[in-house]
Amino acid sequence: MLAFILRRALQSIGVMIAVGIIAFTMFRFAGDPVNQMVAIDTTPAQRAEVRASLGLDDPVPVQFARYFINAVQFKFGVSYQFRQPVSALLKERMPATLELATCATVIAMVFGILMGIYSALRKDSFFAKVLQAVSLIGISLPTFLIGILLIYLFAVTLGWLPSFGRGDVVKFGWWTTGLLTISGLKALIMPSVTLGLFQMTLIMRLVRAEMLEVLRTDYIRFARARGLTTRAIHFGHALKNTLVPVITVAGLQFGSVIAFAIITETVFQWPGMGLLFVQAVQNVDIPIMAAYLLVVSVIFVTINLIVDILYTIVDPRLRATINRPA
Amino acid sequence: MSVPVLSVRNLRVEFASRRGALRAIDGVSFDIAKGEVLGVVGESGAGKSVTGLAAIGLIDPPGRISGGEILLSGLRIDNLPPEQMRRIRGKRIAMIFQDPLTSLNPLYRIGDQLVETIRTHLNMNETQARRRAVDLLAEVGIPAPDKRVDAYPHEFSGGMRQRVVIALAIAAEPELIIADEPTTALDVSVQAQIIALIKRLGRDHGTAVMLVTHDMGVIAETSDRVAVMYSGRIAEIGPVRDVVQNPLHPYAKGLMGAIPTLTGDASQRLVQIPGSMPRLSAIPQGCAFNPRCSFAFDRCRVERPEPIAVGAQQVACHLYDPRHSQDHAHVESVA
Amino acid sequence: QTLRYANQGDLKSLDPYTLRETTTIAHHGQVYEGLVGRGKDLQIIPALAESWETPEPTRWRFHLRKGVKFHNGDPFAADDVVFSADRVRAKGSDFTTVIPADAKVLKIDDYTVDFVLTKPNPILTSQWDVWYIMDKKWAEANNANAPTPAAATSPSFASLNANGTGPFTIESHQPGVKTVFKVNPNWWGKPEHNLKEIIFTPIASDATRVAALLSGEVDIIEPVPVQDIARVNGSANAAVMAGPELRTIFLGMDQIRDELLFSNIKGKNPFKDIRVREAFYKAIDIELIKSRVMRGLSTPSALMIAPPLFKLSGDFARPKYDADGAKKLLADAGYPDGFEVGMDCPNDRYVNDAAICQAVVGMLARIGVKVTLNAQPKALYFAKVFKTGGFNTSFYLLGWTPGTQDSHNVMHDIMGCRDDPASPRGATNLGGYCNKQFDALTDQVLQETDTAKRDQLIKQAYEIAAKDWAYIPLHQQALAWGVSKKVKIVQRPDNQVLPYWAVKQD
Amino acid sequence: MTALVQARNLKRAFDVSKPWLNRVIERSPMEFLKAVDGVSFEIKRGETFALVGESGSGKSTVARMVVGLLPPTSGDVIIDGVSMSDPGQASARKLLRRRIQMIFQDPYASLNPRLRVDAIIAEPIRAFDLIQGERDIRARVGELLTLVGLHPDDGQKYPHQFSGGQRQRIAIARALASEAEFIVCDEPTSALDVSVQAQILNLMRELQDKFGLTYLFISHNLAVVRHMADRIGVMYLGRIVEIAEGHELFRAPRMPYTRMLLGAVPDLAMSGRARIAVSGEIPNPIDPPSGCTFHPRCPEVFDLCRKVVPDLVDGVACHAVNKLIAPPSEAVPAARR
Amino acid sequence: MTDAPLPDTPAPRTPSLIARAIDSDIFYSFRRSRLTMVAAAIVFVLLMMALFAPLLVVQNPFDPAQLELINSRISPLWTAEGQRPFLLGTDEQGRDIYSAILYGMRISLVVGVLGVSFAAVLGIGLGLIAGYVGGAVDSLIMRIADVQLTFPAILIALLIDGVVKSALGNHLDASTTLIVLVVAIGLSFWVQYARTVRGSVMVEKNKDYVAAAQLIGLPARVIMIRHVLPNTMGPILVIATINLALAIITEATLSFLGSGMPDTMPSLGTLIRIGNNYLFSGEWWVIAFPGLALASLILSINLLGDWLRDALNPKLQ
Ligand SMILES: Nc1ncnc2c1ncn2[C@@H]1O[C@H](COP(=O)(O)OP(=O)(O)OP(=O)(O)O)[C@@H](O)[C@H]1O
Ligand SMILES: Nc1ncnc2c1ncn2[C@@H]1O[C@H](COP(=O)(O)OP(=O)(O)OP(=O)(O)O)[C@@H](O)[C@H]1O
Ligand SMILES: [Mg+2]
């Protein structure tokens, strides 16, 4: 168990180093950072000075080490657009994105699992077919279209919900939350639904498929042969076995929720990291892009690690076999 | 004889498919008395498992029982509402499946699975149920049952798992156990142990057993009577000794001759039935066995034979129809 | 009252000398003040200076307002003016032109400051409404003596904090997200607004911005995309405040390089041929652009300056749209089959900028010129085409509002020769149009104090430019603010949204 | 006549160690599963040698080593004088290849579902370049199909269109295609029904008579083995514990394990044989018992059995049977953790 | 030989390929699902429309010379202000929406198909190598895949777009953008193929038919390509179909975010982005029809993919 966690942790570190290399390469080689910083009329001598002061003359491994050490301390340089330290910008934006992503994931998980169970257990019912159709539409409509539609409907036509931004937020240290104010909650609804919809349909389809699979297994047949109640079979046996793989996928999904937040945040002008990133891409603000990459992968890797550990806790087979090669 | 524990009357089971309804079981009838072990043999696809599943009411769509009736100690059960049927399952009829490795939910301790079953059917509280669980494990021969009760299925070997499955099956002391190839996945040495266990349990509790298997040897060792199935029908049924030593149906004859034994003449060619069992979608007219049968005559190709009593045996073959002009002697010389 | 306001652009830096850009300047105007200000009709009015006079043509004397305090409580006095005058001219400032580099700033007493010039400058104060006075003590204490250059690699204190004398203070500033202004209770003036707080949100997306106004989430948006004006006016709770803007949108051509950077013509520069420039001019059907792209909300222009800013503008008329003539001109110039050229265009700066460019591309296609359009966000666009990017363009669209509200700025900054790298002349002349005769007139205009004569000089210069087909002026776009019916606000043609004239009812 | 096939002290261990990190943290050593641990036998030309044993006893591993699909950890297989592992005999081995073929247990997995049957059968012919010309190859494939009781036109179909028995016939046809002399059959009928099994067993015997084939026949079914084999080796946990002529073995099994196995087979004849009670299950092969690996289940176990691995003497590896023969002096208790 | 002809193999016949296809389970399940047939029809029609777009349109929407500003903002034909020949109306530049949709769909499909093909080739190649070679190579490839999985397609595509822009000095012309999109999609979608192929290879390579091929001395390469690869193709087909839909979404999203096709050569996503600006102004057709086209294209492809997955899944039969 310890070895397993350790190995996963080592792998995570490996992933982070790989991402770090990519981020560094972008930062260092995609466009000359000096050119981005100095004015056009800066003399070559001055440029060289800036270059030296930034340590760009050092051997590349040294530079990478420095970049990495700085990154570990959450120092990612200065944004070309905003002329502010990237870390400050990210820190400011992170709560918005995390709140949105968490909310979306919760929506996706709760509804996705419920709908998945329903459509697996009542797979021939009319409503299950409706759900199935809706889920297909859900994965077929691009997120931005859904967002636009929602805005048109609920903000413009009906005027029920705000169309952009986070509403009023409450500050706790550097963390800001919109969960404590009415306007913050209202503002959260549409973006998190938009963001969660895709994941929800994904989870629903996964749960449905997984559950149907489980319902076909011998141990479910055997449970029925033992005369257990349908409830005990469906919600005791089938559900637990269904949810084990769903956990992993859902964990992985949280990572993509954060990435998909890019679109949602753009559509709803949600002041999160995704919006920052899109602006950075449009304005070729490499430091922000590189830092975003790192931060997102840290979040992702951490979640993965947690999910892996969770997985071994839930599944007794793994606890035993984890130490065996696959 | 008193009312049989299980009485199957003219059972038909169909599976809906793109080529229409396929009849997997087509008019099967048999009884199992209290304390009796009925062996069911036949080639793969003969309908053994489906018969067992039909008896316990677990035929799932696209399959359905399309005819006949099933009686449990005189009570008709094939048309019971699902909830009532559920109460019977596990309590009065138990079933053991082929693969012990997949029959247990890997996420639950075996104790929990036992307690769950016990409490579903018997009015016991948690501690009583747990005590019974330990007793059951002891009964099926699990060493140190009070410790093993908290183990997960993957911590058991295949043979031990099948013992657990059996413990689960007898948890509520059912009248009938349907064992669908309980030993096929196990090694010979373990198989012998499990067979002995089933036999002992049947004897001790007076439970009726329907033992489904491919292995004629297992049947010969275990059963009181045997049914030989072919293509969804019973070709021959009778006391085990009679059927094994004096099979009547050409298929049963062939089957017995095709089995290599530990005693016969090893240098001799095995009896060989040409071809293989037809698919459900292509069951021939008349007797399903007629294309492979060297005694087939015209009637076999058009008319389906009904079971005919010959001594203690019943055989579904026109050769034994008293109206059939040929005499028995001719048939005797098959092997 | 809380006023919520959304703009397409953002407040880029809190240092008032970093960026000379309308949205940024306007925001600073809530917080900082200059010696002079501009009134609702753009007239120069006293602000931190109560009055001023010119004892000699080259000496300007300013009498400072007494009892004014900065937001942090520091009193405002002459030292701050002298400090600000130095700071605004220091390297890194984007406002170096507001005070001649060789001018001397003298503190006479705590409340009197003299500006001594080497040459007379009748329009000295014309840009001073955006030269905001900073607190010397505060700046020095916080190590913010030098202005924060736009290209700074690390933010200075002044770029993250503000300390002015104006009617509002900055409560919080999150770049790209939100800036909150709070009313300054100690402001020296008499507020004409009834606001407690201004919440400013940049919303880049047109649709979202309009939606925010329509749903009542914000009270003011700028700009309203022209296509949505009808919709906003049709809504129950908001209306569009439209008005003429002083910004002139025009096209420029690289006529300085010997070979275009982005063209298939090698070894020569077609734009050096006056006939090509004329052909381009005549190929563009500005009326169609007005009616279709701008939905009527533009004023086609014959000049590089808006008519309100130049009395004699009526003397100029745009040459007629003439595609056949243009084609012939091109053929005469040796390009009967046209040529290929790359065009740079911002896509988030001016009203329908990218759409205008696309329309231009289509119109030029009709005379055989194949234009490859590179429309990009303003930040990238400016970085590419401006001096800092090395004037890296062959053909471009730009908009210009003379900060002085005067032709001289246009003639000097965007039409003057840029051949002398040491001189600020032609700093924004991206195409490098150069006519020495024109430059001479520009210099005369600066010093001429007689308005009528001055206008004649300007007219002469514009005539030269027209004859040279130096630029292709397109139009003045219309201002379009979306304003909630609860809010009354004054709209100035320079498009600064200044909420200190806003009144909001419940 | 010398033996066609000789297996000499074949050993094969699989590395089943935990990952490196686990070993470091848990201080556990590397672990090897000795799937085959010193197996020797000979097969004469034209005879059928069978290996029986329960699941996991190493039968398939031996089979794969014999045909060269799996390199032995140590030991060697010599076929017709050519070593299957000596690098010096590579070219001779190449020629040998086509004379060795294999028939697998699962007729569903041993035929490539994407290839037509004639392509499957023709593959060895083409690979060994036995026949040139499409038409001749087709003719040969038809001939082979007929030989195994199928119709030549069946070559046009895909494997999934055949029943299990028919597929196994196709597999046999493929083995015969390269004119193999020695065929290793790894449980060729255990996936088949008895009636079909009889067809296949009969067919195999017919072909043996016709072509003088040599079989290594592997099965866990003693009755089938008895029917097919001239000589039989009984395997238990990677070792041959008893090896004997077929009728000998069934008439007078000597090793207690053999006796137990025979006893466990359900008796169709209902002869009421006396049998040894079956006890226990096969131990974990990664951590087998010390000494004679059968000792925990053996009714005749005594001290020596727990310490010393018995050698195969006179066809039996059992201390109880070979009691009179003193253990070799150099024999030390097998090192065990 | 005593073997009689086998009863369930009647007179051997060699059905033609078409006959076999029609008889197959897959075709059967296809014919049974009306929804799938509708979806297939839609995909087919849209595909044909995109393929023969130049013959079906009233103008080439990518050629600025063919756009008449005078024809801008015409509403669809059936509305009061509709004008011939602009069936679905025009946008602000006088671009015929119907023509733009066909051309935009071409781009979407080209990007989708090329991107998916790129991903498939890359993924299948790496998966084969990883599965067959195993060991360190396998670990390396799979770890790279893990890293890759960390970043969803959109993110990778945006990053690539940003980096390329930075490298090319802010200037991307339409064809470069197209390549960037294809590469970005290819690079972000390969993992699924690699994993699937690797998994299948691991399973297939232990099957006895591979052993049989080894026995006759076929080289590893031949075994991989002739025997193993074809048997891994079922799931690949399913993934490719579903990925095609995803790739089209990704392209549209990128274009919507402004990192995709430029306004002068609009894809469906670009059209929607442009149309988004007219959402409130009553010019609904500028966004509605491209949106509808995109949604129905993706939905139909997804429906096909769903059906294909079920049809190829033996467990569901
Ligand atoms: N769910 C199902 N759907 C369709 N056909 C089925 C289903 N279950 C069983 N069948 C068919 O019913 C017939 C009888 O099957 P059954 O499982 O009873 O055979 P069996 O005698 O138990 O064979 P085996 O020895 O292989 O277990 C077979 O032809 C099988 O194809
Ligand atoms: N590639 C491998 N890696 C690790 N262990 C293996 C491998 N192949 C076989 N084994 C192990 O070697 C032992 C012998 O396996 P083998 O397949 O030879 O047994 P068998 O006698 O053929 O059994 P069965 O009757 O089940 O086919 C088993 O314990 C098996 O788990
Ligand atoms: Mg069965």
Ligand SMILES: [Mg+2]
């Ligand atoms: Mg084996």
